[in-house]
Each structure stands twice: as C-alpha cells, then as structure tokens.
Amino acid sequence: MRHGTADKRGIMDNVYVHGYDSRESLRLQDQANTLVELLHSDTSYPAGSRVLEAGCGVGAQTVTLSRNSPNALITSIDISRESIAEAERTVKAAGFGNVQFQQADIFNLSFEPESFDHVFICYVLEHLSRPVDALVILKNLLKVGGTITAIEGDHGSAYFHPDSEAAHRAIECQVELQRRAGGNAMIGRELYPLLTEAGFGSIRVSPRMVYVDSSKPQLVEGFTRNTFTAMIEGVRDAALRAGIIDQITFDKGIQDLYRTAKDDGVFCYTFFKAFAEKK
Amino acid sequence: MRHGTADKRGIMDNVYVHGYDSRESLRLQDQANTLVELLHSDTSYPAGSRVLEAGCGVGAQTVTLSRNSPNALITSIDISRESIAEAERTVKAAGFGNVQFQQADIFNLSFEPESFDHVFICYVLEHLSRPVDALVILKNLLKVGGTITAIEGDHGSAYFHPDSEAAHRAIECQVELQRRAGGNAMIGRELYPLLTEAGFGSIRVSPRMVYVDSSKPQLVEGFTRNTFTAMIEGVRDAALRAGIIDQITFDKGIQDLYRTAKDDGVFCYTFFKAFAEKK
Numbered sequence: 001m002r003h004g005t006a007d008k009r010g011i012m013d014n015v016y017v018h019g020y021d022s023r024e025s026l027r028l029q030d031q032a033n034t035l036v037e038l039l040h041s042d043t044s045y046p047a048g049s050r051v052l053e054a055g056c057g058v059g060a061q062t063v064t065l066s067r068n069s070p071n072a073l074i075t076s077i078d079i080s081r082e083s084i085a086e087a088e089r090t091v092k093a094a095g096f097g098n099v100q101f102q103q104a105d106i107f108n109l110s111f112e113p114e115s116f117d118h119v120f121i122c123y124v125l126e127h128l129s130r131p132v133d134a135l136v137i138l139k140n141l142l143k144v145g146g147t148i149t150a151i152e153g154d155h156g157s158a159y160f161h162p163d164s165e166a167a168h169r170a171i172e173c174q175v176e177l178q179r180r181a182g183g184n185a186m187i188g189r190e191l192y193p194l195l196t197e198a199g200f201g202s203i204r205v206s207p208r209m210v211y212v213d214s215s216k217p218q219l220v221e222g223f224t225r226n227t228f229t230a231m232i233e234g235v236r237d238a239a240l241r242a243g244i245i246d247q248i249t250f251d252k253g254i255q256d257l258y259r260t261a262k263d264d265g266v267f268c269y270t271f272f273k274a275f276a277e278k279k
Numbered sequence: 280m281r282h283g284t285a286d287k288r289g290i291m292d293n294v295y296v297h298g299y300d301s302r303e304s305l306r307l308q309d310q311a312n313t314l315v316e317l318l319h320s321d322t323s324y325p326a327g328s329r330v331l332e333a334g335c336g337v338g339a340q341t342v343t344l345s346r347n348s349p350n351a352l353i354t355s356i357d358i359s360r361e362s363i364a365e366a367e368r369t370v371k372a373a374g375f376g377n378v379q380f381q382q383a384d385i386f387n388l389s390f391e392p393e394s395f396d397h398v399f400i401c402y403v404l405e406h407l408s409r410p411v412d413a414l415v416i417l418k419n420l421l422k423v424g425g426t427i428t429a430i431e432g433d434h435g436s437a438y439f440h441p442d443s444e445a446a447h448r449a450i451e452c453q454v455e456l457q458r459r460a461g462g463n464a465m466i467g468r469e470l471y472p473l474l475t476e477a478g479f480g481s482i483r484v485s486p487r488m489v490y491v492d493s494s495k496p497q498l499v500e501g502f503t504r505n506t507f508t509a510m511i512e513g514v515r516d517a518a519l520r521a522g523i524i525d526q527i528t529f530d531k532g533i534q535d536l537y538r539t540a541k542d543d544g545v546f547c548y549t550f551f552k553a554f555a556e557k558k
Contacts, residue, residue, distance in 0.1 A: 192492040193543040207490045213471040264472040
C-alpha cells in the first residue's frame with residue numbers, strides 16, 4: 001500500500017484499496033448482482049447514444065450497462081490493464097457486443113471534447129484525491145445537454161443491530177486506509193456538492209438504502225455477509241500492518257458484523273446515485 | 280428529568296425527554312407537516328374500521344391519520360392529560376370529527392381484548408424501557424388479522440456533510456439522556472426484531488430516508504434546521520446539567536449541524552416504518 005500517490009497516478013492503480021485478487025473480483029461481481037436492481041434498474045441509454053463508463057474495473061457494472069442499453073455505444077475505460085482485460089472477457093462471455101474497452105487514466109484521456117452523450121461512473125470517485133477535477137474532465141467530454149450518472153457508497157452510512165463499537169472501528173479501518181491512499185470511503189453523501197463544484201446543473205441525488213433483516217435471506221447472504229462484511233474483512237492484514245487497530249478489536253468487529261446477519265439482526269447501508277446535466 | 284421510572288409510569292410521562300413546552304409542540308407539529316408525505320401517505324384505514332393510536336402526544340400525527348382515514352373510527356390515547364387536551368383542540372380545529380381521545384397508560388389499558396382492527400404507534404416505542412411488552416399488550420387488543428403500523432426514528436442514522444465529531448457528540452447527548460430515561464433513540468433499526476419478539480407475523484420494515492441538500496430548501500428549513508437540529512439544541516441544558524458534555528463541544532456541535540444546512544451541506548436521517556399482522 002503506497003500512500004499519497006493516487007493523485008498522480010489516477011484511478012484504480014496499485015493503491016486501489018480493495019485490491020485485485022480474484023476473491024475481490026468475485027465480491028464486486030456479487031455486489032453488482034445482488035444490488036443490480038436497486039442501483040442500476042433506472043439507468044438505460046437510447047440507441048445510438050455514446051456512453052463513457054469511466055473506471056469500469058473488472059466489468060461488474062459494465063455487463064448491466066450493456067444489458068440495459070443494448071443499442072448504446074459504450075466505451076469502458078480503466079487504468080488497470082488487468083482489470084480491462086477481465087472486464088472484456090466478462091462482457092464477451094455474457095454475450096454483449098456493444099462495449100469497447102480501452103486502458104486509460106481519467107486524468108490523461110485522449111478523447112475529443114464533447115465526444116459523449118452520457119458518462120457513467122460508479123465506485124470510482126471514492127478512490128480519487130481530486131474528485132472534482134475528475135468530474136470537470138468528464139464534463140468536458142460531454143456534449144451540452146449530456147448527462148452524468150455517478151454512484152458511490154458511504155461507509156458512514158453503515159449501522160446495524162446489534163450495535164457494536166468494535167464493528168464500527170473495523171469499518172473505520174477501511175475508511176482510514178482509503179483516506180491514506182488519497183480516497184474517501186464516505187463520499188456518497190458528498191455527490192451533490194461535488195457535482196455542484198464541478199459546474200454541473202440539474203443535479204439530483206437519489207439515495208439507495210439497503211435495509212437487510214432476516215425476511216430477506218438473499219440480501220443477508222449477498223450483501224451483509226458476502227459484500228460488506230467480506231470487504232471489511234479483506235482489509236484485515238493491511239489494517240494490522242498499518243497499526244490502525246489491534247487484532248482482537250478487529251476480529252471482534254468482524255464477528256459482530258457477521259452477528260448482524262443472524263435472525264434478529266439488521267444491517268443498513270446507503271448508496272448514493274446522482275444524476276446531473278452539462279448545461 | 281427523573282431517571283429510571285419510565286418503566287413504571289408508562290409512556291410520555293414527566294421523563295419524556297423532549298419535554299412539553301410549546302416550542303416542542305410546534306417542533307413536533309412541524310416535523311409531521313414536513314415529513315407527512317414521506318411517512319404517512321401510505322397509511323389509510325377502511326371506513327368503519329376501529330383504529331387505536333397508541334400515544335398520540337399533542338396530535339401531530341392524529342390530524343394526518345384522521346385526514347387519510349375520514350371514515351375510520353379512531354381512538355387516540357396518551358398518558359399526558361395536557362397532551363391529550365392539546366391533541367383534541369388541534370384535531371377539532373382542523374375540522375375532523377372521527378377521533379375519540381382518552382387519557383390512558385399503555386401499560387394499564389381498559390379496552391377489551393380484540394377491540395381494534397388496527398393499531399398505529401409513532402415515536403412512542405423509543406421512550407419505553409419495555410417496548411416488547413407494550414407491543415404484546417397492543418397485539419392483544421387487535422383482532423386476528425388486524426395490523427400494527429409502527430414508526431420510529433433512529434438517531435444513529437444521522438450523518439451529514441461537512442462531517443463533525445462535535446455534532447455527533449451533541450446528538451449522542453440526546454441518545455444518552457433518552458437512554459437514562461429508559462428509552463432508546465436508536466430503536467428504528469430494531470423494529471423487525473421487536474415485532475418478531477412480540478409475536479407478530481408478516482412483518483415488513485420500510486425505511487424512509489430523509490435526504491436533504493440545498494436543492495430541497497423546504498427540507499433544509501423544515502427538517503435539518505427546525506426539526507432535527509432544533510431537537511438536539513433543545514437538550515442543551517439537560518445535557519450540560521447531566522455532565523454528559525462540555526458547553527464548548529455541545530455548542531460547536533449545534534453550530535456544525537446548522538452548517539450542514541448551508542448551500543454545500545447535506546443531511547441524512549432515516550425513519551423506519553413497520554407493518555405487521557396479528558396472526
């Protein structure tokens with residue numbers, strides 16, 4: 001984990017806090033499948049429109065974008081060559097042909113100004129130390145009247161029953177590691193001011209709360225356990241190495257997060273989806 | 280503020296943490312008016328059905344209940360004689376005639392078992408040290424197949440931009456005072472397990488998130504400033520007297536909460552609305 005260099009090297013580079021191992025790819029994929037209806041069902045682009053997906057990672061959202069907008073012309077970029085390759089394999093395996101992939105750094109793009117009708121950016125701004133600069137760059141790539149759709153989580157929106165100080169401290173490890181890497185794991189709540197500062201108009205933020213109790217076994221498994229708790233569990237070694245937390249507290253925090261997946265447990269988390277227009 | 284006696288004396292007695300002054304009545308009224316669509320628009324009861332509103336306070340929700348269910352037969356109870364009198368004046372002033380008012384303690388009611396088709400309970404369970412016992416009592420008053428609708432806030436669901444440690448500590452004062460009075464200001468997230476434990480069936484919890492940015496000036500004024508922040512500000516003297524916080528931190532916390540109402544600020548809070556059935 002190298003610190004403070006995210007800014008120079010752009011998105012999803014080696015300081016990308018979630019890492020690149022295959023379990024992580026699976027988690028992102030699981031996350032999209034579990035939350036796909038909640039987060040993406042209201043995103044589809046007209047036939048022939050040119051859409052830029054900025055930071056597609058391993059293609060978790062690209063498959064859904066492509067499915068929901070089969071006749072849009074999607075360009076998906078990512079700074080990681082490995083991720084782009086995996087995204088391309090995933091989208092081809094799913095049988096979609098309307099996506100072009102390109103390795104590129106959001107802070108060093110070669111597209112002409114006003115080349116796109118729409119920009120889609122999901123789970124990317126959280127990793128940038130200059131999110132407003134990135135949004136301005138993306139705005140310049142949009143035609144006037146074009147739209148941006150941004151989706152981000154917010155780890156400060158996580159609360160649960162039974163409540164647990166250790167669980168909150170374990171979550172804070174992820175927030176702190178991401179902060180040290182130049183990012184912001186609590187960026188969801190900031191989409192409105194960030195898009196405002198970047199000069200977008202007609203900004204509308206739509207929070208998408210994931211509420212999980214035992215009447216929703218698919219979300220208990222797919223979100224509480226296999227997405228959120230698995231993600232926090234995944235920073236264990238980095239957090240202990242960085243000396244942010246002691247092992248006993250972290251392990252108790254993870255145990256307490258899994259505890260919220262039991263019959264009398266409840267887990268809440270909110271994603272923020274923002275829509276805005278280039279005026 | 281007397282501590283530890285809420286249990287014996289039931290709901291909304293002298294330890295009722297919000298107090299009974301007229302500003303507080305106004306705030307509750309404001310809250311219901313601002314949030315009425317979000318929280319209550321999907322509650323209406325059939326003509327002729329018998330509805331118990333358990334803990335009507337000063338009638339903030341009673342007006343809406345009565346308006347949405349003009350031909351239901353509503354009985355609204357509260358333990359406070361003063362609140363009941365004010366509720367009755369408010370409902371009459373609004374021109375509604377389908378509500379009967381009665382001073383009564385939820386733990387000492389004289390209704391026959393199975394006298395009601397529906398129970399409505401809003402911002403009451405948060406003040407009880409034995410919420411499950413109260414729910415069991417209310418369940419016994421329901422006919423088989425009857426429903427309960429419960430609405431509660433959750434102060435642990437409050438987060439905002441700019442974030443502020445002092446603001447969180449000021450909110451924690453309200454939570455701690457309510458805890459010392461036998462209540463739970465973070466009960467919203469617990470409605471599912473509480474209703475389960477009380478033996479209800481077909482439980483469904485619907486979170487109602489209030490997301491406020493400056494594109495929603497009515498909510499900035501009506502919720503962030505005049506409802507939530509005013510409520511926290513209202514416990515200042517009690518919190519300082521109880522030694523829970525120092526004056527400088529509390530006042531900074533309040534200032535920081537008002538700061539979230541500025542143009543680049545964002546405020547989030549979630550109410551939980553639960554529906555369940557007596558099987």
